[in-house]
Each structure stands twice: as C-alpha cells, then as structure tokens.
Amino acid sequence: MNNAIAPVIAELDQTIIGKSAQNRLAVCCLLSHGHLLIEDLPGMGKTTLSHALATLFGLDYARIQFTSDLLPADMLGANIFDVQKQQFTFHPGPIFSQVVLADEINRASPKTQSALLEAMEEQQVSLDGQTHELPEPFFVIATQNPLHQAGTYPLPESQLDRFLMRITLGYPDWQAEKQMLQNDNDEPLKSMITAQQLSDWQGQIETIHVADAVLEYILRLVSFSRESGEYANPLSPRASRAILRASKAWAWMENRDYVIPEDVQHVFAAVAEHRLRSPGSDSDLSFQLSESLLAAVDPIAA
Amino acid sequence: MIVATTKPQSAIDIEQSITPFIMALAYIALVFTMLTPVLSWITVLAVCVVIVRGSFYFRDQQPQIALRTVNLLAILAAITLGWFSLSLGLLLTMVNLLVMACAFKLLRITRRKDLTQLFASLLFLTGCGFIFEQGLLHTSIYVSITLVLLCSLITIHAPHMSKRGAIKYTGIQLLQAMPIAVLLFLVLPKLPPLWQMPTAQGAKTGLSDTVTPGDIAELSQSSELAFRAIFSTELPRNNQRYWRAMTLEQFDGKTWTRSPTRRQITRQYRQLGRSFTPVYEGEFWDYQVIAEPSHQTWLFALDVASPSANSEFGVNLGFEYQVYASRPVVSTMSYTVESYYNMSLDQTLQTVDSRVNLQIPSNGNPKTVEWVAGLVAQTDGPSDFIDAIQRYFLEQEFSYTLRPQPMPKNPVDEFLFNQQAGFCVHYASALAYALRLANIPARLVTGYQGGEIQSDAVISVYQYDAHAWVEAWLDDRGWVRIDPTAWVSPDRIDFGLEQAMREEGSFLADSPLSLARLKNIAAFNQLRLWFANLDYQWSKWVLGFNNQQQKDILRQIFGELTTAKLSVIGLSLVALIALLLGLYILPMMRNRSLNPLANEYRKSVELVEASFAIKRATLGPEDFLQRVADSADNASTAVFAQITEAYIKSEYQPSPAQFEGIKQLQQLRRLLRKTLKKNR
Incomplete structure (x- = not known):
C-alpha cells in the first residue's frame, strides 16, 4: 500500500466498518478522475461514505437530494435579476462543489438526470449562453436505489456508462455491525490531505507505466465481451479506457509504478459490471457477468 | 495464413451477413440433386426457407424469426415426417430428417456457432447425396457444393477476404488434399457396405416385371444408361445382341408376368440345393458387364450365359436362362459372363417348360382363338405354323410405331385384326399367345436389343434399347428365339430404334433435351460419345474400384x-x-504465443501445476504466486517467486530487456525443475 494513501484508507475503514474493498475502490475512482455510482438499499452507508471521502480529501461538498420534481435549475443554479445592479447575475447551484453527492439519482426525472450527466461529462455548465466552469477536482458520487423499488426512473445504458465505477455496499457482517454499534461516536472527521496533494497524486498516476501485455489483456477482455455473444451490452471503447485509468490508479495505490494484470482484475468488476448488465434485465446481483468474463480470458499473453 | 477477424458481430450482423445466404444457396442446390429421395413437402419447405434467407440478405431490417416459432414448426414437421417414415424406411427417413433439420437451422442464425453447426450438417448432407448418385455429373456437382461451403466458412472467419481470394484459397487447399485422398482411396481396404438400401426405384424407367401391351399408349423412352459391356473377345453383331433380362411365362389375356408355377419350382430346387448348370460347349463371347443400379435383382446377358461369381454379389443362372443377382442392384455393379452363342437352349426339362408355357387364359380374344384354329388346320407342324403367322404379319402391312392406340379390351384381337400397329411388346405378346393356342410352348422375353458401340470393345446399352421377343420350344432345337418385330421392322434389329423411327420422328420424343436425339449433328454426337466415354471411365476406375x-x-x-x-x-x-x-x-500449434516471454513463464507454470495439482486458470502472476505459496514447499516457492519476479520485471515494468528476461527465465526454469525433483 502506498504510504501516502494508506492513512486515508485506514481512516475511511474506521468510518465505514468492514467495507474495505469498497472503500479502496471508491478512493481509486476518485484518484482516476472518475465518477462513482453506489447502488444499494437505503441506510447502507452510501451517504456516509461519500461524505467521509469529501471530508478526508479536504474537498468542499454538496448534497443534492433527487426527487421526481427536482428541476435542472435547482441543481445547476439560475440567472436571477439583480434589482440593484439592473442586470442578471448567476446564482450557482449546489453542483458547483468539488464533491457532489447526487442522492437517489434514479428518483429524478430523466431531464434532470441528463443535466447532471452532462455536467459530469463536460466539467462545465452552460446556462443562457454562458459557460460556467465547474471546480477542479470535480467528483460526483451518485447513489441509486435498486430498480425494483417504487418511483424510480432507471438510468439508461448510455448514462450509466458515464460513471467510472459502480459499487454496492451490501449488509455489513456480524462483527462489523457490532463494532459500528459499539463506537457510535459523533466525532467529526478531519481533513487529511489537500486538494493540491490530490492533484499531485493524480499527476503521478498519469505517469504509471502500462506494458503492452496489460493493454492487450484489456483488449482481450473487451473483445471477448463483443465476440462471445453472451453479453447483451458488450464493452465500449470508453469502457476499455475506464478500465485502464482505474487499473493505473490501483497500481499507484499498490505502490507500484507499473500495472500488472491483477490491477485490472481488481477494478474490473466495479468498472465493467454496470456496463455489461442491461438495466432492464432483472438485476440479479448474485451472478456477476464481469466475473464470468474474467474467468474466460487469460491475463498472460495467449 | 488467414488472420481471424476481431470485428464484433452482433446477432443481426450474422443474420444479414453473406455467409448464411451462401450456405442457403449450397443447401438448395443439394436438395435439388436429391429430389427423388427427399419428400416433396420437404423440398417445398427448403425452397421457402431459402427465399426467407434471401429476403434477410437483400432487405435490411427484417425482424428475426423467434426461436419459439422455429421450434414449433420443427416439432410439427418432425411429427409429419414420423407419419411418413412408416412407408419410407429408416435410411430415407433419416436423410429427410437431415434435410428438414438444415432447413430449420437456416431459419434462425444468430451466432457463429449456428453457422459452424450448419456447415457441418451440410457437409454431411453432401456425403448423403452420394448414397443416391455417384455418377460423374453428380460427383462434380457435389465437389462444387463442397467448394462453395468451404468458401462460406472463409467468409465467416475472414470477411475482409475478396470472393475470388476465398475461392482461390479453398481451391488450393482442396488440391492439396487431393493427393492424400487419392492415396487413401488406393490403399485403404474397401469395406463392404454397412447397410442395404431398403428402397425400390423400379417404377422409374427401364424394364418392369409385368408387361401389359394394351395399356401402353406411348412407350416412355429414356436415354439413361442401362449397362455397359466390355468385350475381351470380338463383338457380336447388332442382330445378335439380344440381352436377356427376364423371361415372362404367365399370360392372362392382357398382361405377361413371371409364372407362379415357375417361382414355386425354382424355390423347390433352391431348397434341394440344386442350381441350373448347363453343359457349355462351342465358341463364346467373354465380356464384363457394368450394370447401373436398377434396384432389382435381374441382370443382363446374351444367351447362353455362364456368369462367374462376383466378390460382393452372387450371380446365378436361372432355369429360364436368365441371370440374376442374389441381392437388388443398388449401386453400380460389375460381373463377368461367357456367352456360348452357338449352343441350343435345350438343357432344361421339357416336361416342366411345356407345362408352364402352354398355359392360356380361359377366355378373351375370341377372334384370335378362331383364327389360330383355322391356321393350325391349314398348316403342318410348328415351323410351318410360324411361317404362316410371319406371312400374315407381312401381308397385312403391319407397322411398327411407338405411338400405338390403347387397346384395353381383348388386346390381341384388337392388335391383330384392327389396329395392326404397335411396338415390340405387341408383336411379341400376340405371337406368343398365338403359339400357345397352337399348342407350341412359347414365352415372352424382355431385355435389351442392340446397344451402341462406344469404343472397340465397349457396348453401351441405354434404356431406349429395351425390347421384347418370343421364345418357342421346338422339339428338335429346344427354345428358339423368334423376334416378330424383326419381320415387320427389320431396321429396328439391324440398325437400332433410331433408324426404325426415323419416319415417325418419335425417337426419344419425351426427352427433347437428350443429347442422344442430336446424334445426327456430328459435333453433338462427338460430344455425347466423349461424355459417355468419360462416364464409362469414371464408373470403371473410380466407382468400380473394388478389392x-x-x-x-x-x-x-x-x-x-x-x-x-x-x-x-x-x-x-x-x-x-x-x-x-x-x-x-504441429509447429503452428506449438507456437501458440507470439510472445516468447509469456511462453517461457507459461512453461514454468505448467511445471508447477503438474507438481502440485493446482491450476492457474486466469490468475495473474502475483496471485498465482500466492496460490503456489499456499500449496508448495518453501524451496519451490522461493524459486517460483524468482520466476514470477523476473517475468513481471521483463513483461510489465518500464523499458524491460526482453531478451535477457527470456534467458533468465530459462535458467530459472531449469532450477525449478531441479528443485521440484529434489523435493518430490
């Protein structure tokens, strides 16, 4: 584990107990400039995780609770006429934060969903012909209720694709939940690193070496998903780029300056599962499409 | 070397790609070569399916046919076929089932696997085609279909290849396979057929074992080959070439059939283990006959035949001097015969032959009965009687025609006194009946007369050479051949049917496209003879190639x-x-990796896997090392850790020195082998 990131993850593990793998993936996602989608039942710690991430990385944080009547302007902000200055001034919405928690994103109407997704993709907001840059780093954590719950508009495939990773938290095990109940302290988290440090780390990740063998492994994975005919939604080129970015961040977290196939395997399920699975299908999460894909492709050059 | 494509292919891509369409075309060509064995409704099904395939290919955005629909149709069709199978027999049912299955497979093709399955089935179906036809024409059709199928396989795996390139590539591969096929054909032992064809095809053309002259309005003619004879002695003249096939001894006033009494006698003889063995003497013709499949047991020979046994078939001589096989002739068959042409046919029991051949129907044809009675009174002895009938035929201006009027009632009366026109069977039937009425034993012989001289030693006999003549028992000479057709139309016997029918123009009138009709045009005749010769060589050297x-x-x-x-x-x-x-x-298979480094690592992995009964599956190198550490001893683990490290270093780390990495891995592998051995 990289000495720089280890304390952050240790602190995160103290907050979200017993979810070490998910914590690491969430950090990895933040480090690789990606947006994170957390899908789970209410009360599983989605909000806690995103809040803890924002605080630990010293980022400013806003939370948008998505409802079916939320309008794009509520989120992006609006031009409001200033009577004193006799002109329109822009009042930025909650989206102008470094970490945005889009809570229960699938309860909002598709119009609002796409406004958020557009901002995520463009890193900017256009309103009445004016372009407003979003802050750097810009990190969206969206949470999503399982699709079978009432009052949800499922995100279409094209928009799911915008999230680098999707993770699920799941119920904690007996020990973890007991521990959580025992030290139920409300001691607030303190920021451990600065935005500058985060940016430096992201710069280091850019320089991680990726050998041809790893690139070809990723290519074999995606092309297998396209050619085998077993996957309804084969992986797109955007997906292969996402896998590469996340693998590099993972390698950095493992304190290596090169990527090995294990890095790809560690991030693969989080990066690929929501892209492979069609949202209309029954979301039987016990069967992981990405695992079957990993089991079919040999990481060593064929 | 063909590089497989990595282009993604969705279900709709595969449905609309050219490959299924090519396969559909090959399929329909196959079905059309097998029209006789394949049921007509299955043929219709096949045509429909190919049309559907064509619409998928030529028009975009067709909805796919649902799997459920295809399955339902398949079940219904299978039930229908099951119903027909009761009368079809096992082999034909299976062939029909295969044709049907291919049709349904063609209806829905969504994966590559479907295409490869279809390819294999079609290849098998091509093989089935050879059950029914093995001639040169069909062989070349089937070879072309195989070529097309192989090309379609290329269009799956290398869609970027041009069509001409694909054909060239498959052609070269087929040619490369040719020498191997020829060698195996020459050397591998020829096994006897595994099953007997349970089908009867006698209705098609050629002879049948009943003859009803009055019912035939127009004799169907066919230019199909009946058999070939290859002579090692000199050739018989045209008017000597009476190829006996069957002897019909039962007459009911209309129809000639094989005599039930004769059958019974033959059966009794067989039970006693006695066969007909005449004493042969005099000069003979020695020849080999290559008979086309007739699905009957009768064979063809000139009198008096002495057939020699064939390795696969028993060839026997019956008491009516006819040659027959022990099993129906279902594929081209050859046998050798010596024909003693100067011998009399007097070696059978006269009592039996007379009893069988004096049978007359109890009523009918009253005019003939009256006429014969008068004639017998006027004449003196059998020879005189026969001469009298010959005179009658000649004086009354009987004519030879292939288009006689139907004579359903009292056919002999009608023929002798009203129509006075007919073909060989009418004459033979009338004469044999008249002879029997005059108390001279007589019978009808059917077979072929004439034949075309192919080359110096080969005579080809076609179905249109079919003929019928009469045999009469004359006390001093035994059975004597009398051909009333020769009295009326000497041309028929001396020069063949075509000459005899020149004026009427009815020679092969049924088959306007037959090359045999164009005999008069020299070029066509040459072409026809050349093709017949080629076909002869094919059946002699390839189909007739036996043990x-x-x-x-x-x-x-x-x-x-x-x-x-x-x-x-x-x-x-x-x-x-x-x-x-x-x-x-093998070198292609061994060199499975373009990456020698990974290959080296893989070899070490295989060593460890074999020693500790673990599998790497799709684990990465570090995870696998962990796995090895769990189950291996420390020394081996340490060596394997070095290997893993060296591999990761060369494969994944920046600016690796690949060559040295391979060297190092090779050394480490030797070390690993030693360590593993020591710790065993």
Missing part, C-alpha cells in the same frame, strides 16, 4: 501380397500421411 482391382494395383507395385503385408502397407501409408501433416501443423 480385386486394389489388390492388382498393389501387387504391381509391391509384388506378391499377403494379408500382413497389405495391412503394413496401409498402416504405414496412413502413418506417413499423419506424420507429414503433423510436421506441417
């Missing part, structure tokens, strides 16, 4: 043969071919 010929060829090359020597030759040749192919293919 005996194989032994002869091998004997010429290897000297005297024993069974052991034969099997050694066969096995060593197969081994040689396998070795050569192995030398060609």
Whole structure:
C-alpha cells in the first residue's frame, strides 16, 4: 500500500466498518478522475461514505437530494435579476462543489438526470449562453436505489456508462455491525490531505507505466465481451479506457509504478459490471457477468 | 495464413451477413440433386426457407424469426415426417430428417456457432447425396457444393477476404488434399457396405416385371444408361445382341408376368440345393458387364450365359436362362459372363417348360382363338405354323410405331385384326399367345436389343434399347428365339430404334433435351460419345474400384501380397500421411504465443501445476504466486517467486530487456525443475 494513501484508507475503514474493498475502490475512482455510482438499499452507508471521502480529501461538498420534481435549475443554479445592479447575475447551484453527492439519482426525472450527466461529462455548465466552469477536482458520487423499488426512473445504458465505477455496499457482517454499534461516536472527521496533494497524486498516476501485455489483456477482455455473444451490452471503447485509468490508479495505490494484470482484475468488476448488465434485465446481483468474463480470458499473453 | 477477424458481430450482423445466404444457396442446390429421395413437402419447405434467407440478405431490417416459432414448426414437421417414415424406411427417413433439420437451422442464425453447426450438417448432407448418385455429373456437382461451403466458412472467419481470394484459397487447399485422398482411396481396404438400401426405384424407367401391351399408349423412352459391356473377345453383331433380362411365362389375356408355377419350382430346387448348370460347349463371347443400379435383382446377358461369381454379389443362372443377382442392384455393379452363342437352349426339362408355357387364359380374344384354329388346320407342324403367322404379319402391312392406340379390351384381337400397329411388346405378346393356342410352348422375353458401340470393345446399352421377343420350344432345337418385330421392322434389329423411327420422328420424343436425339449433328454426337466415354471411365476406375482391382494395383507395385503385408502397407501409408501433416501443423500449434516471454513463464507454470495439482486458470502472476505459496514447499516457492519476479520485471515494468528476461527465465526454469525433483 502506498504510504501516502494508506492513512486515508485506514481512516475511511474506521468510518465505514468492514467495507474495505469498497472503500479502496471508491478512493481509486476518485484518484482516476472518475465518477462513482453506489447502488444499494437505503441506510447502507452510501451517504456516509461519500461524505467521509469529501471530508478526508479536504474537498468542499454538496448534497443534492433527487426527487421526481427536482428541476435542472435547482441543481445547476439560475440567472436571477439583480434589482440593484439592473442586470442578471448567476446564482450557482449546489453542483458547483468539488464533491457532489447526487442522492437517489434514479428518483429524478430523466431531464434532470441528463443535466447532471452532462455536467459530469463536460466539467462545465452552460446556462443562457454562458459557460460556467465547474471546480477542479470535480467528483460526483451518485447513489441509486435498486430498480425494483417504487418511483424510480432507471438510468439508461448510455448514462450509466458515464460513471467510472459502480459499487454496492451490501449488509455489513456480524462483527462489523457490532463494532459500528459499539463506537457510535459523533466525532467529526478531519481533513487529511489537500486538494493540491490530490492533484499531485493524480499527476503521478498519469505517469504509471502500462506494458503492452496489460493493454492487450484489456483488449482481450473487451473483445471477448463483443465476440462471445453472451453479453447483451458488450464493452465500449470508453469502457476499455475506464478500465485502464482505474487499473493505473490501483497500481499507484499498490505502490507500484507499473500495472500488472491483477490491477485490472481488481477494478474490473466495479468498472465493467454496470456496463455489461442491461438495466432492464432483472438485476440479479448474485451472478456477476464481469466475473464470468474474467474467468474466460487469460491475463498472460495467449 | 488467414488472420481471424476481431470485428464484433452482433446477432443481426450474422443474420444479414453473406455467409448464411451462401450456405442457403449450397443447401438448395443439394436438395435439388436429391429430389427423388427427399419428400416433396420437404423440398417445398427448403425452397421457402431459402427465399426467407434471401429476403434477410437483400432487405435490411427484417425482424428475426423467434426461436419459439422455429421450434414449433420443427416439432410439427418432425411429427409429419414420423407419419411418413412408416412407408419410407429408416435410411430415407433419416436423410429427410437431415434435410428438414438444415432447413430449420437456416431459419434462425444468430451466432457463429449456428453457422459452424450448419456447415457441418451440410457437409454431411453432401456425403448423403452420394448414397443416391455417384455418377460423374453428380460427383462434380457435389465437389462444387463442397467448394462453395468451404468458401462460406472463409467468409465467416475472414470477411475482409475478396470472393475470388476465398475461392482461390479453398481451391488450393482442396488440391492439396487431393493427393492424400487419392492415396487413401488406393490403399485403404474397401469395406463392404454397412447397410442395404431398403428402397425400390423400379417404377422409374427401364424394364418392369409385368408387361401389359394394351395399356401402353406411348412407350416412355429414356436415354439413361442401362449397362455397359466390355468385350475381351470380338463383338457380336447388332442382330445378335439380344440381352436377356427376364423371361415372362404367365399370360392372362392382357398382361405377361413371371409364372407362379415357375417361382414355386425354382424355390423347390433352391431348397434341394440344386442350381441350373448347363453343359457349355462351342465358341463364346467373354465380356464384363457394368450394370447401373436398377434396384432389382435381374441382370443382363446374351444367351447362353455362364456368369462367374462376383466378390460382393452372387450371380446365378436361372432355369429360364436368365441371370440374376442374389441381392437388388443398388449401386453400380460389375460381373463377368461367357456367352456360348452357338449352343441350343435345350438343357432344361421339357416336361416342366411345356407345362408352364402352354398355359392360356380361359377366355378373351375370341377372334384370335378362331383364327389360330383355322391356321393350325391349314398348316403342318410348328415351323410351318410360324411361317404362316410371319406371312400374315407381312401381308397385312403391319407397322411398327411407338405411338400405338390403347387397346384395353381383348388386346390381341384388337392388335391383330384392327389396329395392326404397335411396338415390340405387341408383336411379341400376340405371337406368343398365338403359339400357345397352337399348342407350341412359347414365352415372352424382355431385355435389351442392340446397344451402341462406344469404343472397340465397349457396348453401351441405354434404356431406349429395351425390347421384347418370343421364345418357342421346338422339339428338335429346344427354345428358339423368334423376334416378330424383326419381320415387320427389320431396321429396328439391324440398325437400332433410331433408324426404325426415323419416319415417325418419335425417337426419344419425351426427352427433347437428350443429347442422344442430336446424334445426327456430328459435333453433338462427338460430344455425347466423349461424355459417355468419360462416364464409362469414371464408373470403371473410380466407382468400380473394388478389392480385386486394389489388390492388382498393389501387387504391381509391391509384388506378391499377403494379408500382413497389405495391412503394413496401409498402416504405414496412413502413418506417413499423419506424420507429414503433423510436421506441417504441429509447429503452428506449438507456437501458440507470439510472445516468447509469456511462453517461457507459461512453461514454468505448467511445471508447477503438474507438481502440485493446482491450476492457474486466469490468475495473474502475483496471485498465482500466492496460490503456489499456499500449496508448495518453501524451496519451490522461493524459486517460483524468482520466476514470477523476473517475468513481471521483463513483461510489465518500464523499458524491460526482453531478451535477457527470456534467458533468465530459462535458467530459472531449469532450477525449478531441479528443485521440484529434489523435493518430490
């Protein structure tokens, strides 16, 4: 584990107990400039995780609770006429934060969903012909209720694709939940690193070496998903780029300056599962499409 | 070398790609070569399916056919076929089932797997085609279909290849396979057929075992080959070439059939183990007959035949001097015959033959009965009687025609006194009946007359050479052949049917496209003879290539043969071919990786896997090291850790020195092998 990131993850593990793998993936996602989608039942710690991430990385944080009547302007902000200055001034919405928690994103109407997704993709907001840059780093954590719950508009495939990773938290095990109940302290988290440090780390990740063998492994994975005919939604080129970015961040977290196939395997399920699975299908999460894909492709050059 | 494509292919892509369409075309061509064995509704189904395929290919955005629909149709069709199977027999049912299954497979093709399955089935179906037809024409059709199928396989795996390139590539591969196929054909032992064709095809053309002259308005003619005879002695003249096929001895006033009494006698003889063995003497013609499949047991020979046994079939001589096989002739069959042409046919029991051949129907044809009675009174003895009838035929201006009027009632009366026109069967039937009425034993013989001289020693006999004549028992000479057709139309016997029918123009009138009709145009005749010759060579050398010929060829090359020597030759040749192919293919299989470094690592992994019964599956190198550490001893783990480290260093780290990495891995592998051995 990289000495720089280890304390952050240790602190995160103290907050979200017993979810070490998910914590690491969430950090990895933040480090690789990606947006994170957390899908789970209410009360599983989605909000806690995103809040803890924002605080630990010293980022400013806003939370948008998505409802079916939320309008794009509520989120992006609006031009409001200033009577004193006799002109329109822009009042930025909650989206102008470094970490945005889009809570229960699938309860909002598709119009609002796409406004958020557009901002995520463009890193900017256009309103009445004016372009407003979003802050750097810009990190969206969206949470999503399982699709079978009432009052949800499922995100279409094209928009799911915008999230680098999707993770699920799941119920904690007996020990973890007991521990959580025992030290139920409300001691607030303190920021451990600065935005500058985060940016430096992201710069280091850019320089991680990726050998041809790893690139070809990723290519074999995606092309297998396209050619085998077993996957309804084969992986797109955007997906292969996402896998590469996340693998590099993972390698950095493992304190290596090169990527090995294990890095790809560690991030693969989080990066690929929501892209492979069609949202209309029954979301039987016990069967992981990405695992079957990993089991079919040999990481060593064929 | 073809590089497989990595282009993604969705279900709709595969449905609309050219491959299924090519396969559909090959399929329909196959079905049309098998129209006789395939049920007509299955043919219609096949045509419909190919049309559907065509619409998928030529028009975009067709909705796919649902799997459920295809399955339902398939079940219904299978039930229908099951119903028909009761009358079809096992083999034909299976062929029909295969044709049907291919049709349904063609309806829905969504994956590559479907295409490869369809390819294999169609290849098998092509093989089934050879059950029914093995001629040169069909062989070339089937070879072309195979070529098309192989090309379609290329369009799956290398869609970027041009069509011409694909054809060239498959053609070259087929040619490369040719020498191997020829060698195996020459050397591998010829096994007897595994099953007998349970079908009867007698209705099609040629002879049948009943003859009803009055019902035939127009004799159907066919230019199909009946058999070929290859003479090793001089050729008989045209008017000597009476090829006997069947002797019909039962007459009911209309129809000639084989006599039930005769059947019974034959059966009794067979139970006693007695066969007809005349004493042969005099000069003879020696010839080999290659008979086309007739699905009947009768064979063809000139009188008096002495057939010699064939290795696969028993060839016997019946008491009516006819030659027959012990099983129906379902594929081209050859047998050798010596025909003693100067012998009399007087070696059977006269009492039996007379009893059988004096049978007359109890009523009908009253005018003939009256006329014969008058004639008998006027004449003196059998020869005189026959002369009197001949005179009658000639004086009354009887004519030979292939288009007689139907004579449903009292056909002999009608023919002799009203119509006075007919073809061989009418004359033969009337004469035989008249002879019987005059108390002279007589019978109808059917077979072929004439034939075309192909080359110096070969006579080809076609279905249109079919003929019927009469045999009468004259006390001093035994059975004597009398051909009333020759009295009326000498041309028919001396020059063949075509000459005789020149004026009427009815020669092969049914088959306007037959090349035989164009005999008068020199070029066409040349072409026809050339093709017939080619077909003859094919059936002689390829289809007729049997155990005996194989032994002869091998004997010429290897000297005297024993069974052991034969099997050694066969096995060593197969081994040689396998070795050569192995030398060609193995390097490709061994060199499975373009990455030598990964190959080295993989070898070490295989060593460890074998020693500790673990599998790497799709684990990465570090995870696998962890796995090894769990189950292996420390020394081996330490060495394997070094290997893993070296591999990761060369493969994944920046600016690796690949060559040195391979060297290092090779050294470490030797170390690993030693360590593993020591700790065993």
